[in-house]
Amino acid sequence: xxxxxxxxxxIQRLKKEKNAVILAHYYQESEIQDIAxxxxxxxxxxxxxxxxxxxxxxxxxxxxxxxTAKILSPTKKVILPDAKAGCSLSDSCPPHLFAKFKEQYxxxxxxxxxxxxxxxxxxxxxxxxxxxxxxxxxxxxxxQKIIFGPxxxxxxxxxxxxxxxxxxxxxxxMVHEIxxxxxxxxxxxxxxEAKFIAHPECEDHILAKADxxxxxxxxxxxxxxxxxxxxxxxxxxxxxxxxQKASPGKTFIPAxxxxxxxxxxCPHMKLNTLEKLYNCLKYESPEILLPEDVIxxxxxxxxRMLEIxx
Ligand code: 13P
Ligand code: SF4
Numbered sequence: 227x228x229x230x231x232x233x234x235x236x237i238q239r240l241k242k243e244k245n246a247v248i249l250a251h252y253y254q255e256s257e258i259q260d261i262a263x264x265x266x267x268x269x270x271x272x273x274x275x276x277x278x279x280x281x282x283x284x285x286x287x288x289x290x291x292x293x294t295a296k297i298l299s300p301t302k303k304v305i306l307p308d309a310k311a312g313c314s315l316s317d318s319c320p321p322h323l324f325a326k327f328k329e330q331y332x333x334x335x336x337x338x339x340x341x342x343x344x345x346x347x348x349x350x351x352x353x354x355x356x357x358x359x360x361x362x363x364x365x366x367x368x369x370q371k372i373i374f375g376p377x378x379x380x381x382x383x384x385x386x387x388x389x390x391x392x393x394x395x396x397x398x399x400m401v402h403e404i405x406x407x408x409x410x411x412x413x414x415x416x417x418x419e420a421k422f423i424a425h426p427e428c429e430d431h432i433l434a435k436a437d438x439x440x441x442x443x444x445x446x447x448x449x450x451x452x453x454x455x456x457x458x459x460x461x462x463x464x465x466x467x468x469x470q471k472a473s474p475g476k477t478f479i480p481a482x483x484x485x486x487x488x489x490x491x492c493p494h495m496k497l498n499t500l501e502k503l504y505n506c507l508k509y510e511s512p513e514i515l516l517p518e519d520v521i522x523x524x525x526x527x528x529x530r531m532l533e534i535x536x
Contacts, residue, residue: 227501227504227505229424230242231504232258233500233501233504234261235501236504236508237261237480237500237503237504237507238261238506239428240288240507240508241263241284241507242250242511244281244282244507244509244524245280245281245282246280246281246282246283247263247264247278247280247282247283247284248261248262248263248264248284248286248503249262249263249264249266249275249283249284249286249287250264250265250283250286250287250289251265251266251267251268251271251286251287251288251442251464251495252265252266252442252446252462252464252465252466252467252468253293253379253442253462253463253465253492253495253496254286254287254464254494254495254498255285255464255498255499256277256362256464256467257354257500258286258498258499258500258503259467259468261448261500261503262286265461265468266443267339267355267441267442267443267444268291268340268353268355268356268357268441269340269357269358269441269443269535270443271285271287271291271294271295272291272294272295272298272340272355272528272532273295273494273532274492275295275299275304276298276299276532277299278299278302279356280302280304281303282303282304282305282332282435282507282510283295283299283302283303283304283305284305284306284307284308284506284507285304285305285306285504285514286307286498286503287311287498288306288311288312288313288314288316288492288494288495289304289306289309289311289312289316289514290312290313290316290340290341290342290343290344291340291362292304292305292306292349292420292431292514293343293344293514293516294340294344294528295514296344296514296515296516296521296523297344297516297524297525298349298525298528298529300516300521303510303513304513304514305506305510305511305512305513305514306498306506306509306512306514307497307498307499307502307503307505307506307517308497308498308499308502308512309512310494310497311494311495311497311498312494313341313399313494314398314399314400314401314494315335315339315341315342315376315377315397315398315399315427315469316341316342316343316346316376317399318376318396318397318398319342319346319375319376319395319397321343321345321500324346324349324375324395325349325451326375326435327373327395328373330340330414331371331373331393333371334371334372334373334393335351335352335366335371335372335516336349336350336351336352336372336373336375337350337351337352337353337354337359337363337372337373337375337392338352338353338354338357338374338375338376338527339351339353339354339355339356339372339374339375339376339377339380339381340353340354340355340528340531341376341377341399342376344520344521344524345518345520345524346375346376347523347524347527347528347530348377348519348520348523348524349523349525350524350527351530352527352530352531352534353525353528353530353531354531355441356380356425356426356427356441356442356444356452357377357440357441357444357535358531358534358535359380359384359426360384360387360388361534361535362531362534362535363384363388363390363392363413364388364497365534368390372390372392372393372396373392373393373394373395374392374393374395375394375395375397376395376397377395377397377398377399377427378394378396378397378398378527379398379399379402379403379426379427379428379429379430379433380426380427380503381394381395382394382430383426383430383433383439384426396429398427398463398491399520400493401427401461401462401490401491401492402425402427402428402429402460402461402462403428403429403430404483404484404485404488404490405424405428405429405460405481405483405484406482406483406484407431407432407435409481409482409483409484410435410458410460410481410482413458413479413482414435415479417456417458417479419454419455419456420454420456420457420458420479421437421438421452421454421456421457421458422435422436422437422457422458422460422481423436423437423438423440423445423448423449423457423458423459423460424436424437424438424459424460424481425439425440425441425445425460425461425462426440426441428460430459432460432481437450437458438465442461442462442465443467445459445461445469446465446468446472447468449469449472449473449476449478450472450473454476455473455475455476455477455478456476456477456478456479456520457477457479457480458471458480458481459478459479459480459481461481461490462482462490462491462492462495463489463490463491464479464491464492464495466478466480467510468484
């Protein structure tokens with residue numbers, strides 16, 4: 227790329243020329259968030275992908291999110307800045323192993339967290355995100371037997387909130403399992419007035435300490451409406467940008483990880499850069515392509531989620 231190129235201006239120009247929409251997750255770099263037409267959590271992004279009238283969807287997020295957009299808008303072209311932007315949680319649940327797991331529970335309904343491959347969604351009855359998982363489980367009859375995957379932490383949280391006995395797949399997110407309880411406790415005593423907020427992909431002992439548990443947009447909304455001045459935030463660091471922007475007078479501290487070498491950045495989300503975004507828009511590549519039958523089988527479970535959370 228020519229270093230004198232004004233990437234932001236070029237992206238805006240190409241976007242208009244191609245009738246494209248840029249959807250970005252809160253965990254993206256701030257410069258990508260700034261250029262997006264819509265920034266949101268997984269639920270908001272899929273709702274947006276389902277209703278957009280753009281011809282081209284540029285998904286600044288990870289692979290499973292762009293796949294979800296393709297499943298919901300199969301006639302549109304869906305591209306993402308870096309095809310290698312995967313997800314450790316999605317990787318923790320290979321579809322062929324999940325299919326075997328599912329066979330052991332033939333009378334169970336399958337709810338999958340959206341952080342999984344299109345093939346896994348195709349093996350499910352209903353998809354959910356962190357903002358509607360509790361609501362979706364509660365919408366089902368009390369005696370309904372349920373398998374929940376792939377995130378064991380969100381699953382345990384939903385079990386606790388609903389009192390239902392879910393069968394859990396043993397998967398987890400590498401970013402949300404690094405937080406140190408001791409260091410969070412120390413920070414809390416340093417800032418006794420601070421509120422501690424966490425994403426439900428965090429482990430149970432961390433969530434037990436939280437003043438608020440919710441999806442990225444849930445946490446953002448909480449910091450906007452709550453009256454504390456300091457927040458310790460246990461999730462990926464990208465969301466702090468919007469929190470700070472929405473509440474410039476407040477202080478946001480990323481929850482400290484166990485290992486001093488670790489950080490709260492998702493290595494997959496952070497593979498996307500403004501340069502890669504520009505290139506993908508220019509060359510309309512890499513593109514998300516899915517087999518027709520996978521799209522058809524994965525559509526219904528996602529649509530059921532959207533109906534329940536409408
Ligand atoms: P939400 O934005 O839906 O809370 O999801 C968090 C996440 O880990 C996405 O990868
Ligand atoms: Fe996957 Fe975790 Fe990164 Fe979200 S933060 S994309 S769940 S690895």
